[in-house]
Amino acid sequence: MSGFSSDWLALRAPYDDAARDKALLDRLRDWRVRHGGIGILDLGCGTGASLRALAPLLRGTQCWVMADHDPALLKAIPDHTGRWAAAAGHEMIGDAVTGNGFSASLVPHRADLAAGLDDLPLDGVRLVTASALLDLVSADWLASLVDLCRRHGLACYAALTYDGRLDWTPVDRLDAEMHALFDRHQRGIKSFGPALGPDAAQxxxxxxxxxxxxxQTGRSDWQMEAGDRDMQEALLAGYVQAALEIAPDRAGEIEHWRQRRRFAIGAGTSRHRVGHTDLLALPG
Structure with missing residues (x-):
């Protein structure tokens, strides 16, 4: 996977960590405890945010296969993970992180996930994870993921899937129309084909x-307060770009909306929520 820069992944990371549904994380940890040491396949791993969020919580012995198509992101995993480990009081030696109650080894694996899942390394894998991925994939790709998990008896934890809920405070008269344009864009053709977009979680x-x-599912919404200017600005830029691609004839309206929203962000009066859904699927 991924078409995302390491800067964007770093910006969103604290919002992701705060948003993950705690009840699902507890259930995932309980499942892991029953299964002992496990292999984990992280799809579209980026710089390793899922590992950093989950490894201390899951506890026990873990082997993470970090799958992404972007070699720059894979190369950045040890640095990002090493700095996280040092800040959290864990120890990273070579390709393994050890902390209180857990040990996690890292195996970067370059893979074009859009081309299919058949050739991924599954030896010892019991859990598939993904963050902010399912809304980018097609219905056919999702079916292949479900089939992979069914055939191999794998659990799946897919977090932070955009589910179509967006709101701003204060409300602007064009918010709903810009939201609709963004959702149309999210359902467009992506690397994985016609994207499920906000329909992915369901x-x-x-x-x-x-x-x-x-x-089991749970909400994992990003909640941005007035002080979260950088994140709001980044999201606004993305919405504007998407709206312009869908409706270039409305460029003037879109620009005026952008200016009003930016004014509210700069004035410290803007709040923004982005709706996500976390999913945990356990084999029967």
């Missing part, structure tokens, strides 16, 4: 249940 829930998995 589609994944239905697909895993139909395959016999026990599925």
């Amino acid at each position: 589609a994944a829930t239905a697909a895993f249940r139909a395959a016999g998995f026990t599925v």
